[in-house]
Amino acid sequence: MSAVMTETWVEVGSLSDIPRLGSRVVKTQDDEVAIFRAADDTVFALSNRCPHKQGPLSEGILHGHRVTCPLHNWVIELENGEAVAPDVGCTRSYSVRLEGEQILLSV
Amino acid sequence: MKERLVLIGNGMAGVRALEELLKLEPNKYDITVFGSEPHPNYNRILLSPVLAGEKKFDEIILNKREWYTKNNITLHAGSPVVEINRVKRKVITSDGTEAEYDRLLMATGSDPFIIPVPGAELDGVISFRDIHDVEQMLIASKKYKNAVVIGGGLLGLEAANGLIKQGMEVSVVHLMDTLMERQLDEAAGAMLKRSLEENGMNFMMGAQTESILGEKRVEGVRFADGSIVKADLVVMAVGIRPNIDLAKKAGLYCERGVVVNDTMQTYDPRIYALGECVQHRETCYGLVAPLFEQAKVCANHLAELGYGRYEGSVTSTKLKVTGIDLFSAGDFHGDDTTEEIVFQDLAGGTYKKLVIKDNRISGAVLYGNTVDGAWYFQLMREGTNISDMRESLLFGQSAHLGSSGHGGETQASAMSDAAQVCDCNGVCKGDIVKAITSEGLFTVDEVKSHTKAGASCGSCVGLVEQILANTLGGDYSAPEAKPLCACTEFTHDQVRSTIREYELTDKQGVFDKMDWRTPDGCHICRPAINYYLISAWPDKAIDDAQSRFINERVHGNIQKDGTFSVIPRILGGRTTPHELRTIAEAAEKFDVGEVHFTGGQRINMLGVKKEDLPAMWAFLTDRGMVSGHAYGKALRTVKTCVGSTWCRFGTQDSTGLGMKLEEATWASWMPHKFKMAVSGCPRNCAEATIKDFGVVCVDSGYELHIGGNGGVKVRATDVLCRVETEDEVMEHCMAFIQLYREEARYLERTAPWVERIGLSYIKQRIREDVPGRKALYRRFIDSQEVAQHDPWTSRAKGAEAHEFVPLKKIGE
Numbered sequence: 020m021s022a023v024m025t026e027t028w029v030e031v032g033s034l035s036d037i038p039r040l041g042s043r044v045v046k047t048q049d050d051e052v053a054i055f056r057a058a059d060d061t062v063f064a065l066s067n068r069c070p071h072k073q074g075p076l077s078e079g080i081l082h083g084h085r086v087t088c089p090l091h092n093w094v095i096e097l098e099n100g101e102a103v104a105p106d107v108g109c110t111r112s113y114s115v116r117l118e119g120e121q122i123l124l125s126v
Numbered sequence: 127m128k129e130r131l132v133l134i135g136n137g138m139a140g141v142r143a144l145e146e147l148l149k150l151e152p153n154k155y156d157i158t159v160f161g162s163e164p165h166p167n168y169n170r171i172l173l174s175p176v177l178a179g180e181k182k183f184d185e186i187i188l189n190k191r192e193w194y195t196k197n198n199i200t201l202h203a204g205s206p207v208v209e210i211n212r213v214k215r216k217v218i219t220s221d222g223t224e225a226e227y228d229r230l231l232m233a234t235g236s237d238p239f240i241i242p243v244p245g246a247e248l249d250g251v252i253s254f255r256d257i258h259d260v261e262q263m264l265i266a267s268k269k270y271k272n273a274v275v276i277g278g279g280l281l282g283l284e285a286a287n288g289l290i291k292q293g294m295e296v297s298v299v300h301l302m303d304t305l306m307e308r309q310l311d312e313a314a315g316a317m318l319k320r321s322l323e324e325n326g327m328n329f330m331m332g333a334q335t336e337s338i339l340g341e342k343r344v345e346g347v348r349f350a351d352g353s354i355v356k357a358d359l360v361v362m363a364v365g366i367r368p369n370i371d372l373a374k375k376a377g378l379y380c381e382r383g384v385v386v387n388d389t390m391q392t393y394d395p396r397i398y399a400l401g402e403c404v405q406h407r408e409t410c411y412g413l414v415a416p417l418f419e420q421a422k423v424c425a426n427h428l429a430e431l432g433y434g435r436y437e438g439s440v441t442s443t444k445l446k447v448t449g450i451d452l453f454s455a456g457d458f459h460g461d462d463t464t465e466e467i468v469f470q471d472l473a474g475g476t477y478k479k480l481v482i483k484d485n486r487i488s489g490a491v492l493y494g495n496t497v498d499g500a501w502y503f504q505l506m507r508e509g510t511n512i513s514d515m516r517e518s519l520l521f522g523q524s525a526h527l528g529s530s531g532h533g534g535e536t537q538a539s540a541m542s543d544a545a546q547v548c549d550c551n552g553v554c555k556g557d558i559v560k561a562i563t564s565e566g567l568f569t570v571d572e573v574k575s576h577t578k579a580g581a582s583c584g585s586c587v588g589l590v591e592q593i594l595a596n597t598l599g600g601d602y603s604a605p606e607a608k609p610l611c612a613c614t615e616f617t618h619d620q621v622r623s624t625i626r627e628y629e630l631t632d633k634q635g636v637f638d639k640m641d642w643r644t645p646d647g648c649h650i651c652r653p654a655i656n657y658y659l660i661s662a663w664p665d666k667a668i669d670d671a672q673s674r675f676i677n678e679r680v681h682g683n684i685q686k687d688g689t690f691s692v693i694p695r696i697l698g699g700r701t702t703p704h705e706l707r708t709i710a711e712a713a714e715k716f717d718v719g720e721v722h723f724t725g726g727q728r729i730n731m732l733g734v735k736k737e738d739l740p741a742m743w744a745f746l747t748d749r750g751m752v753s754g755h756a757y758g759k760a761l762r763t764v765k766t767c768v769g770s771t772w773c774r775f776g777t778q779d780s781t782g783l784g785m786k787l788e789e790a791t792w793a794s795w796m797p798h799k800f801k802m803a804v805s806g807c808p809r810n811c812a813e814a815t816i817k818d819f820g821v822v823c824v825d826s827g828y829e830l831h832i833g834g835n836g837g838v839k840v841r842a843t844d845v846l847c848r849v850e851t852e853d854e855v856m857e858h859c860m861a862f863i864q865l866y867r868e869e870a871r872y873l874e875r876t877a878p879w880v881e882r883i884g885l886s887y888i889k890q891r892i893r894e895d896v897p898g899r900k901a902l903y904r905r906f907i908d909s910q911e912v913a914q915h916d917p918w919t920s921r922a923k924g925a926e927a928h929e930f931v932p933l934k935k936i937g938e
């Protein structure tokens with residue numbers, strides 16, 4: 020028997036709604052998701068809670084494919100939500116992709 | 127195919143260079159390492175604690191074998207290189223292994239110097255350089271009783287201390303009359319000798335070793351005066367010599383060491399060298415701190431970035447013997463061109479000597495109380511003019527500045543392991559020492575990132591520096607020319623002058639012009655660059671929102687739960703029933719979590735949801751209130767007392783003056799926050815003497831104060847001057863702010879800035895140079911024309927709306 024994975028992709032907005040090196044939040048029923056737009060226009064999505072003390076990552080400063088948490092400066096990888104060493108921790112990441120200008124988030 | 131890099135010498139300098147290289151270019155080279163010792167790289171400095179039985183060998187390994195594997199580095203440990211063939215570009219080891227290179231890195235360290243006396247080759251005569259030596263000493267200490275250590279320098283004393291701990295009777299033989307004469311003057315040397323004698327060490331001073339006696343194993347030592355001491359173990363610790371045999375054999379140009387230029391390159395451009403084996407600008411180093419600076423530069427060139435430059439190091443020393451506090455740096459002997467400031471308390475066991483040349487510290491020796499070692503060392507390296515603090519200099523930084531937190535605890539060596547060092551993050555001394563030794567940390571920054579000690583308010587950094595120095599025996603704080611951040615080699619000052627010189631007006635211009643390593647910087651450099659741009663070109667520069675910290679981007683202060691605080695401006699701390707009613711209504715309407723009187727004479731509404739901010743601001747600004755910038759590196763508050771309007775002692779209208787000052791200066795961006803106060807008389811109820819700019823009204827006019835700070839390190843202001851009219855106060859104030867804005871580094875408050883550049887300089891610019899003051903004042907006024915608008919009003923009208931609303935809500 021094989022389990023069927025269902026992925027729902029939801030259109031959450033267009034690329035131009037987020038400034039480069041900026042972030043906006045999408046509220047879902049059970050989480051708050053931060054959508055990040057890097058300088059090279061790659062988009063990433065992480066749960067909007069820092070693995071340290073739940074700081075809102077969407078308010079951090081973006082650089083490369085990383086964000087610095089605004090509360091105590093942990094640096095988090097946008098790709099997978101992992102804290103950059105020596106800090107240790109991980110926040111949930113979401114699949115996100117671009118279709119033209121549209122940002123699609125998997126929830 | 128990848129280029130091949132071969133490292134000869136698997137020690138502290140060489141491996142550090144590899145680590146730095148991997149940070150810059152992880153995949154550029156196929157790396158092979160050859161080391162004579164059969165171990166991975168370990169922390170040689172900590173051999174002393176291993177000898178003293180305080181640490182095990184495992185605990186001092188810096189790079190485990192897995193580290194080499196993980197980074198695809200081939201390690202040949204226990205495999206000394208015996209030949210370099212520069213024509214075929216390969217190295218050959220004693221067992222015939224060969225490796226070809228495109229670039230070669232030599233870090234062969236030094237060899238202990240063995241005095242060539244008869245008997246030096248006997249069993250039981252050893253040096254103190256590697257773990258093998260330590261093992262030999264430990265074995266001997268189990269079997270034998272009498273040890274003689276030849277050499278009363280740093281290494282000799284640490285060896286002697288360790289052997290005593292292992293239960294041996296130890297005599298230290300020293301040729302000179304002063305112990306550690308290369309680091310200590312006579313007075314401090316004598317104090318050191320006395321404490322070591324109390325620990326059970328015997329000394330034979332001014333003794334010249336003539337021969338070592340014994341058949342197979344050592345039995346005694348004979349001196350030039352004919353006397354003999356019994357010995358079953360002799361440790362030779364008389365000095366080190368750069369290990370250049372291999373380099374010489376390969377025909378590389380050597381003098382005392384392998385000669386390198388400022389990029390750490392030898393005379394063969396394919397071969398780099400660093401560490402104790404090199405000679406750079408006539409100097410060979412024997413401590414770790416300089417090697418690490420060399421490693422950075424070397425890695426930079428191996429990565430072909432091509433801009434690192436090593437210009438030599440100033441070093442400082444500490445002896446790692448538990449219970450002995452000793453610090454020395456620079457030229458502490460002095461000569462005809464220098465003067466000395468000395469404090470000596472023989473009974474109390476403290477001695478301090480500072481050597482001063484041209485009003486700058488050129489050397490220091492501290493014994494018994496080394497709390498201020500790091501501070502003096504910093505003043506020395508930065509070449510700070512000390513004439514303004516001469517009188518209090520010897521009493522140290524804490525006499526100069528009071529600090530909050532850690533209850534005034536300042537003596538690192540006297541602290542127990544359980545004593546808390548960092549009060550913000552709850553880190554104890556034991557945690558820090560453990561991290562330093564087990565994680566192989568060398569700098570305050572590394573300790574900060576691993577333990578979080580000193581990473582928050584920073585008040586314990588001095589203590590962390592001392593613990594680091596006590597554990598590692600030296601000052602590893604970064605040198606003065608510290609790069610702005612890891613994205614660049616350039617300093618704050620260089621970035622700022624480049625922005626001015628090339629009229630750069632946006633961050634990309636700076637990144638391009640200055641070859642930034644990262645495409646879009648980081649959270650440290652971007653806010654700094656943004657500030658330098660807007661302060662240099664207030665009307666032209668592009669203020670980049672994404673380079674501002676969240677508080678400045680959304681004009682509120684982020685709280686631990688992600689909500690924001692709202693503090694409207696209340697000029698000079700004087701409010702009205704209308705303003706109070708407005709605040710009360712806003713608090714109710716937007717359901718704020720708490721209303722709080724701040725330490726800056728205004729009212730804080732906490733717990734506001736981000737989405738509510740624009741509406742709340744609209745409500746406040748419609749009723750005439752503006753942003754208090756409590757979130758910004760900007761003018762904060764102007765505290766005032768009631769002054770002559772009401773107070774029986776008031777000499778001037780302090781409230782009125784405070785309001786005028788705030789009216790003129792609000793909304794100006796600064797390197798850091800900026801606070802002012804005006805007190806109506808010298809009773810100083812507004813605490814003007816701990817503000818960045820303070821005014822104390824006096825009968826004849828106004829006394830102007832600068833550079834105060836009430837935060838982590840309390841600093842009382844310096845008096846700038848007295849003036850007679852309010853107009854003069856305004857002009858001096860704005861000129862001072864403008865000087866601070868143009869010259870202080872980003873995130874440097876006025877207190878440390880004044881300490882760094884000196885009061886005399888500021889007096890000269892603001893007081894003596896009258897046209898200069900007027901020009902500064904003018905530039906401030908001009909920039910206010912652009913800057914002085916209320917950010918809340920425009921946000922309330924819809925500016926930057928995307929900041930405040932979610933992109934989408936799913937499932938509502």
Ligand code: SRM
Nearest residue numbers: 683691723724725726727728756762835836837838839875
């Ligand atoms: C609200 C307030 C506490 C209060 O409830 O009274 C406060 C709150 C904060 N202070 Fe403060 N400080 C407040 C008055 C002070 C004072 C007293 C004063 O201004 O007279 C001081 C000491 C005086 C001084 O600065 O010299 C003070 C010294 C600090 C420091 C240490 C600064 C230093 O140079 O050592 C920090 C940390 C920093 O700036 O890096 C700090 C940082 C903070 C931060 C911004 C911490 C942060 O990053 O979140 C707090 C923001 C809370 C918020 O969201 O509003 N706060 N803080 C006060 C706001 C005054 C205002 O009306 O704007």
Ligand SMILES: Cc1cc2nc3c(=O)[nH]c(=O)nc-3n(C[C@H](O)[C@H](O)[C@H](O)COP(=O)(O)OP(=O)(O)OC[C@H]3O[C@@H](n4cnc5c(N)ncnc54)[C@H](O)[C@@H]3O)c2cc1C
Nearest residue numbers: 135137138139161162170206207234235401402413414599
């Ligand atoms: C007991 C002791 C205590 C010390 N305490 C302090 C202190 O408190 N503070 C401080 O700053 N410094 C201290 N030092 C000095 C510090 O350890 C050295 O400055 C530092 O280790 C030098 O680094 P290096 O890489 O140049 O040499 P090393 O660390 O000696 O590394 C050189 C390596 O190269 C190997 N090698 C040599 N020739 C060859 C070859 N032909 N082929 C292969 N490998 C070769 C050697 O075996 C060695 O492993 C101390 C030193 C000792 C011995």
Ligand code: SF4
Nearest residue numbers: 550582583724725837
């Ligand atoms: S308001 Fe100031 S003193 Fe109070 S916890 Fe925050 S930073 Fe510390």
Ligand code: FES
Nearest residue numbers: 069071072074088
């Ligand atoms: S909550 Fe993110 S660093 Fe502390």
